[in-house]
Amino acid sequence: MSLDPARDPLDVDALLDDPKTRIVVCCGSGGVGKTTTAAALGLRAAERGRTVVVLTIDPARRLAQSMGIDSLDNVPRRVKDVRGSGELHAMMLDMKRTFDEIVEAHADADRARAILSNPFYQSLSAGFAGTQEYMAMEKLGQLRSRDEWDLIVVDTPPSRSALDFLDAPKRLGSFLDGKLIRLLMAPAKVGGRAGMKFLNVGMSMMTGALGKLLGGQLLRDVQTFVAAMDTMFGGFRKRADATYRLLQAPGTAFLVVASPERDALREAAYFVERLAADDMPLAGLVLNRVHGSGAAELSAERALAAAEGLEERYGERYGEPGAEGSEASGADAEENLEAVGIVDQEGGNVGLRNSSESEAPNSPEANGTSTSTKNDESGADHSGAGDSGASVEQLTAGLLRLHAERMRLLARERHTRDRFTALHPEVAVAEVAALPGDVHDLDGLRTIGDRLASACVPGDEQGR
Amino acid sequence: MSRLQVVSGKGGTGKTTVAAALALALATEGKRTLLVEVEGRQGIAQLFETEALPYEERKIAVAPGGGEVYALAIDPELALLDYLQMFYKLGSAGRALKKLGAVDFATTIAPGLRDVLLTGKACEAVRRKDKRGRYAYDCVIMDAPPTGRITRFLNVNDEVAGLAKIGPIHNQAQAVMRVLKSPETNVHLVTLLEEMPVQETVDGIAELRAAGLPVGRVIVNMVRPALLDEAELELGLERTPRTAIAKTLASAGLGGARGAAGRLVDPLLAQAAEYAERYALEGAQRAVLGTHGLPLHELPLLADGLDLAGLYELAGELRHQGIS
Numbered sequence: 001m002s003l004d005p006a007r008d009p010l011d012v013d014a015l016l017d018d019p020k021t022r023i024v025v026c027c028g029s030g031g032v033g034k035t036t037t038a039a040a041l042g043l044r045a046a047e048r049g050r051t052v053v054v055l056t057i058d059p060a061r062r063l064a065q066s067m068g069i070d071s072l073d074n075v076p077r078r079v080k081d082v083r084g085s086g087e088l089h090a091m092m093l094d095m096k097r098t099f100d101e102i103v104e105a106h107a108d109a110d111r112a113r114a115i116l117s118n119p120f121y122q123s124l125s126a127g128f129a130g131t132q133e134y135m136a137m138e139k140l141g142q143l144r145s146r147d148e149w150d151l152i153v154v155d156t157p158p159s160r161s162a163l164d165f166l167d168a169p170k171r172l173g174s175f176l177d178g179k180l181i182r183l184l185m186a187p188a189k190v191g192g193r194a195g196m197k198f199l200n201v202g203m204s205m206m207t208g209a210l211g212k213l214l215g216g217q218l219l220r221d222v223q224t225f226v227a228a229m230d231t232m233f234g235g236f237r238k239r240a241d242a243t244y245r246l247l248q249a250p251g252t253a254f255l256v257v258a259s260p261e262r263d264a265l266r267e268a269a270y271f272v273e274r275l276a277a278d279d280m281p282l283a284g285l286v287l288n289r290v291h292g293s294g295a296a297e298l299s300a301e302r303a304l305a306a307a308e309g310l311e312e313r314y315g316e317r318y319g320e321p322g323a324e325g326s327e328a329s330g331a332d333a334e335e336n337l338e339a340v341g342i343v344d345q346e347g348g349n350v351g352l353r354n355s356s357e358s359e360a361p362n363s364p365e366a367n368g369t370s371t372s373t374k375n376d377e378s379g380a381d382h383s384g385a386g387d388s389g390a391s392v393e394q395l396t397a398g399l400l401r402l403h404a405e406r407m408r409l410l411a412r413e414r415h416t417r418d419r420f421t422a423l424h425p426e427v428a429v430a431e432v433a434a435l436p437g438d439v440h441d442l443d444g445l446r447t448i449g450d451r452l453a454s455a456c457v458p459g460d461e462q463g464r
Numbered sequence: 465m466s467r468l469q470v471v472s473g474k475g476g477t478g479k480t481t482v483a484a485a486l487a488l489a490l491a492t493e494g495k496r497t498l499l500v501e502v503e504g505r506q507g508i509a510q511l512f513e514t515e516a517l518p519y520e521e522r523k524i525a526v527a528p529g530g531g532e533v534y535a536l537a538i539d540p541e542l543a544l545l546d547y548l549q550m551f552y553k554l555g556s557a558g559r560a561l562k563k564l565g566a567v568d569f570a571t572t573i574a575p576g577l578r579d580v581l582l583t584g585k586a587c588e589a590v591r592r593k594d595k596r597g598r599y600a601y602d603c604v605i606m607d608a609p610p611t612g613r614i615t616r617f618l619n620v621n622d623e624v625a626g627l628a629k630i631g632p633i634h635n636q637a638q639a640v641m642r643v644l645k646s647p648e649t650n651v652h653l654v655t656l657l658e659e660m661p662v663q664e665t666v667d668g669i670a671e672l673r674a675a676g677l678p679v680g681r682v683i684v685n686m687v688r689p690a691l692l693d694e695a696e697l698e699l700g701l702e703r704t705p706r707t708a709i710a711k712t713l714a715s716a717g718l719g720g721a722r723g724a725a726g727r728l729v730d731p732l733l734a735q736a737a738e739y740a741e742r743y744a745l746e747g748a749q750r751a752v753l754g755t756h757g758l759p760l761h762e763l764p765l766l767a768d769g770l771d772l773a774g775l776y777e778l779a780g781e782l783r784h785q786g787i788s
Contacts, residue, residue, distance in 0.1 A: 032476060294735075391696075392708045392712050395696050398696050399733070416769075436739075437745050438660060
């Protein structure tokens with residue numbers, strides 16, 4: 001059984017080595033190893049000579065530790081023990097800190113203080129769906145403009161929808177610059193409620209509705225916030241637009257990350273379509289946790305049949321006598337055993353020994369002494385062979401059952417993948433063989449990097 | 465039994481599947497259940513192989529025990545307009561607000577508001593009664609946001625506290641919290657036997673407990689069958705000569721011991737070594753999960769992938785384990 005790899009393998013090294021590649025964005029649904037992929041790509045690029053910063057969004061503690069950094073924060077930290085002339089820096093997005101920095105950078109000290117202490121601002125910067133996405137893009141823009149790194153690898157937030165990080169910045173940008181804000185700002189600007197009379201009736205009805213909906217206190221917080229932010233508006237949308245254009249620029253490459261599961265690949269397909277619709281440059285699909293087998297020529301069915309055969313034989317020889325008795329008389333059974341032994345172990349000797357053992361409990365001890373020397377050596381030799389003979393069959397059956405499960409998993413993964421590639425034959429795919437455990441150190445990330453770059457499952461096809 | 469069962473879990477652990485199986489399991493006991501989706505992913509529709517769910521409670525399955533599963537995909541925008549209409553008769557103003565961007569603001573940007581609307585709708589379904597004063601649903605199952613966000617999502621009160629100290633949002637949040645923190649509610653966490661999901665589950669349990677939210681059960685999903693036991697692993701990997709395995713493979717008709725069967729030995733042993741590593745890791749993770757004093761359940765990995773039949777199988781398994 002030959003398992004063809006995806007038709008167009010993604011050349012990860014070519015992508016990372018190309019000096020024109022300045023930004024790599026890893027996106028995909030939750031739980032597919034996005035952050036780990038970003039870190040592994042960053043390390044590989046650094047060890048191939050580039051100066052890299054990896055922006056992670058919400059890394060598991062262990063992943064941060066795997067880069068030798070106990071707690072990542074909003075400042076890029078250099079990762080130690082990176083081989084070669086390149087550099088790897090890593091950071092974790094702190095959305096509140098990033099938002100605060102924008103405020104501090106764009107408002108004078110008093111105004112910044114007023115904004116930072118506003119309850120509405122505090123909730124906005126710490127909590128809402130969309131801030132994280134906006135701030136990730138904001139941070140990306142900042143890192144890019146500092147120009148200290150020749151490659152930025154970005155992880156994307158674990159959004160409820162994979163597309164959120166493309167949409168949220170625009171949404172926040174347009175909210176902060178939009179009609180609603182201007183409306184909210186109007187009364188605050190001209191002196192509280194008195195300003196309302198300058199608005200037409202429809203507008204005032206809406207502010208009334210808004211007041212009912214949000215509650216008067218919240219509305220006032222929003223208004224104060226908006227008034228304080230006044231000078232900064234315009235900037236948000238402009239920056240969101242700039243980052244959006246940066247994502248479309250030629251130096252950017254998107255990698256869609258997925259695992260070979262239905263939901264993850266469906267999300268990946270959405271992503272591919274959305275990126276195309278937005279003119280975002282897609283480099284390919286990284287398919288994580290793909291299983292392979294070095295014994296792919298042995299099908300699940302044959303492996304199972306062979307395992308059953310072995311178990312049956314094992315059961316007949318060492319199983320409960322009752323079960324045997326129902327099939328044959330004692331004498332017949334003994335003959336059977338002999339036959340099995342002979343066939344099984346390709347030496348008549350062994351077969352005979354086997355049958356002699358089955359007799360042993362019945363034979364008088366005197367009998368044993370008469371052939372003591374022979375029995376001793378053959379007995380020692382034999383009891384080992386007998387025991388492990390049984391266990392080897394049991395073990396081999398287990399190995400075969402394990403293999404059958406692997407082959408079924410493999411077939412299912414392949415089927416899921418093929419559905420994706422049939423839909424999107426234009427997308428290059430890098431398959432990353434599954435690791436049995438999690439990544440704990442740079443070596444683990446290196447292994448993933450190697451697997452990413454080899455773009456095919458080890459043992460998937462003999463000789464590749 | 466809790467009437468609102470919230471199912472969360474790290475991304476990729478199959479929380480939607482577990483939520484759906486739980487709803488089916490309850491329905492099999494004759495209960496009328498409502499399966500609620502809050503993230504707009506249409507995962508329920510895909511699972512039940514139906515068209516996309518509208519913002520409307522719709523029957524999607526009838527269980528063998530005579531119970532029914534209804535499903536609802538809560539759309540925050542429609543929930544808001546619903547809410548405005550219900551409490552303020554703000555039909556036309558609602559539309560005007562939408563034009564202005566206020567609805568978008570309230571449902572996607574304003575912190576916490578979206579969550580109040582989503583949890584609020586679910587709690588409304590929990591409390592709803594028919595004309596005869598009976599509950600409209602025996603049980604509401606929520607396919608909730610992932611573990612990393614679940615506490616913040618459910619703890620709407622805290623989230624909007626700094627924001628709305630009085631007023632309708634505050635009141636709504638209070639009402640929602642009364643339901644969520646009561647014995648009426650249980651939050652279940654779905655995980656896999658892998659380090660990251662288990663770590664997230666452990667963190668999630670701590671966060672939920674700190675917030676005073678009731679943690680129910682831990683459900684380990686996609687558990688692979690134990691194909692080799694420890695004795696076999698040790699024997700196979702340490703002590704059994706390769707030639708013996710090759711001979712046994714040959715005797716099972718898989719080719720010559722020095723030919724085709726012999727070539728199988730190394731890859732088969734490599735797979736066993738991977739299995740052994742994973743087996744040990746899974747054991748360690750199981751032990752970690754066991755230290756939190758919560759009922760632990762395991763659902764098998766379905767060999768042929770998940771389809772509707774598989775969903776019923778998982779529901780049967782949940783019933784068998786007494787979870788429903």
